[in-house]
Amino acid sequence: MADYNFQEIEKKWQQYWRDQKVYEVPNESDKPKYYVLDMFPYPSGAGLHVGHPLGYIASDIVSRFKRLNGFNVLHPMGFDSFGLPAEQYAIQTGQHPAITTDENIARYKEQLMALGFSYDWSRELRTSDPKFYKWTQWIFKLIYNSWYNNDTDKAEHIDTLVAKLEKEGNKNINAACDADTPIISADEWNGYSEKEQQLFLLKYRLTYQAETTVNWCPALGTVLSNDEVKDGFSERGGHPVIKKKMPQWSMRITAYADRLLSGLDKIDWPEPIKEMQRNWIGKSYGAEIDFDIDGHDEKIRVFTTRIDTIFGVSFMVLAPESELVPTITTDEQKQAVVEYVEVAKNRSERERMSDAKNVTGVFTGSYAIHPFSGDKIPVYIADYVLAGYGTGAVMAVPSGDQRDFDFAKKFDLPIPIINDAQVLTETEADPTKEGKIINSDFLNGLSPANAIERGIQEVEKRGIGVRKVNYKLRDAIFGRQRYWGEPIPVYYEDEIPKLVPDEELPLNLPKVDEYLPTEDGDPPLGRAKDWSHNGQPYELSTMPGWAGSSWYFFRYMDAHNDGEFCSKKARDYWKDVDFYMGGSEHATGHLLYSRFWTKFLYDLGIIEVDEFAKKLINQGMIQGRSNFVYRFIPDAISYPSEWGNKEKPEKVVEIYISKEFYDAFDDNGIFKAGNSLKAEFINQINRVTKELKDIGIRIAPVDLNREYLVQKLHVDVSIVKDDELIISEFTRGKKDSIVKFVLSDSYKCGWEVEKMSKSKFNVVNPDDLVSKYGADTLRMYEMFLGPIEQSKPWNTNGIEGVYKFLRKFWSLFHEEDTFKVSDEQPTKDELKVLHGTIKKVSEDVDRLSLNTSVSTFMIAVNELSSLKCNKRAILEPMTVILSPFAPHIAEELWHKLGNQTSVVDASYPKFEEQYLVEDSIEYPVSVNGKMRAKISFPADASKEEVEAGALANETIQKWMDGKDPRKVIVVPKKIVNIVV
């Protein structure tokens, strides 16, 4: 058979594609546009593993397919190159993160190139490139200079706010702003100093500065995120972490909460992602109600979604941080309350969460007045009430809320029943929304749903509360006390932030001598020399990782424009992403922030779309598939003398046993009593013992009533093939042991699904597979693995099948070693195979069922192979439809077929129905639902003809045992079903 030399082929065509700039696309074209985007990677030091390319391969197939179908396809790639690992490496080694990043990118690019992706590399971008982050800073400025007008429901320039303030103060302004914003008049505003005005505007700006509590680790000299803190200590190094209030840059994403929610309805994204975003935004409808406090002028304002349960309120709970706490605490309770608040303050989020089952709280000594019943109800503080959500206070309904119930039980408070469907146990509340309200005055007899509506109307009527919508979404903290990120384009004049002028952008990341915070606890940028704007100090924190990735998709449209973030012409042409491929782990991060920025840019009229990606597909995560060997250490009682003395032999005897044998041992290494494998095991061990004896080693007879050292060990997956251990390579790495297997000819490893990681020896590197089987095989195999959206363990077993397919395809074009195709007319059978394949593959790619497309190709090639078809009229279109999957082999054969241009410029063949029509159709005929026979009918037979024919059929009649058929069901083209 002619040789399919993938190494030569792939190298040749990758070079050709680069030289001929085959994948560069213009920003104008008569063709319709199609924008296929991958989530760009963070270039980590480890390089790509086989999980990364899964999505890239699928999106590459889509973009090649679209291109063959006449679209002008934008398919770019770049790097999310600001990030923590490069900075941590810099702290350890002193190497500038830019150098580390460049090296990693070079490796990534090499790996990506080797897989033959059709990226337009001329548009490559990196978020850490000043030419790129110039525009990230520019967008930051736009957001800073904006406020959110709830009346127009969009962001507006801050000047429109200033104009209103000057004219009539802020009493008529309905805006997204800080909760503590006071109402001021125009006179007050106009009387403010410049500094006062600027400070006031910060309450409205969509990027603002505010005091925020952060986790500060003095030993590491840095801020840590919540997940980097464990039980009050840093995860890395175990240093203590304290809470510290710091001025922090934040973005007012909450202004967009509602639009981020409603926008989900018009984009074609996976439902789980939408659901995660909905949960994250967490919109809930309810009411805020004021409770008077006995003996105080202040009121406790609570938020509730279940006002129907208001007559079930038997106490109130405030968050320990609540401002009301000092005011309403009585002298008798003061000490207990202060102690509790102090403890709560020092508890980390994590402690608080892990301790959720332990109900704690303290009575304040004060009582609230129930707004309807007038009852006095005690007010407690407890840390199960969060200061950050709603009003930081709750009306506790123990019969309907589990947490309130637990609290009531602990503090022996009443648990009034307010619903006739409620069934309480000793330990459980019942939050039912069924039944009718009882014991509730004017709500009695209503369903909970109606009672909620009635309740809200009543509180509004009485002026003690308002209808209210609440969100879980919090504003996004934007500043990071890190070096390797975009500098925030701000300097301070008299402690007021000022924006760096556009013409001075980019504000380049300065050089520093070390990447650690300063002694004063300032971020690393505090080490930079002359880090000031004409003597006014620049901001020291940098932007978070999500800044650059929140708009990069627009930059690809016009990646090298120095005058604009992206030209209007390019934006108008490419508009938005048609197909976005990436992991679901970004559901509430990147994917939400990007939608936020897109909507913002839309409000300012800068772009035409308010959602950046029409369609999103999540590729599944590839997990590792670890292999194991099972080791049994027998007692050696004598060794050859050259091994040294008995106490300290130079070598160890290791016997590898099968997984079944391993499983027969318990955790202590004792053979489970009564296991049926016992005799077999002894037998196998005896055989090994004999072998050992031949080389001068004696081991004690195995006594299965005692304990042995039996271990399950990871074995490197690269020396395992189809779960079978390559024994020669395994023993080569075991120089200090005598290695024996209970079955000497082959050894089957066990396997488990785990995370892919070096320590588990289960990382599979695409480079190894590319050099062994070629990129085309790897591409097709990754698609063949299963549905693209499904997570699955990586398993190299079976890659041979795909490899065999490509070789078979290749051999269709070759006779002996020479390329040979025939110009004869194809037969009907051959045409049928071709057109059936075109039809099926096009449909499959359209619905992204790429695993079945690969199967379709395999079937087609098997059929063509058995038809001995080598006809150009069949093979040429087959080459074209295969090219999105296996571009290198397709390019090679396409050129051998005599074509001068790249196969990507071919047009996708159309299938013709005429070749797919069958002469006759075989109808399976069933009687009473059980299949009995297949009867052939002409393809154009009508339903009636089929029925009549089936009934007339002698065989059927015989089966009916003389009974008359009552009903015959004909399902088009499928089944004739006869019911007796």
Place this chain on the structure above:
RNA sequence: GCGGAUGUGGCGAAAUUGGUAGACGCACUAGACUUAGGAUCUAGCGCCGCGAGGCAUGGGGGUUCGAGUCCCUCCAUCCGCACCA
């Protein structure tokens, strides 16, 4: 606890609208060609049964002439959120 997803041979999986369940591939078995086979080709391959046949899509129930697919219910696994009032 809440939300979402998924359960089909030894394994990865297919079955687009309710219509011959297990396509295709791996592994396995037998055979052919070979000095050889880690190459290639042919055949077999869900389970039980010698067979006819019976049983099979996580378990149980239902709708239907007919259910992997639709409905109810229970179970298992994975993912996300998690004291959100």
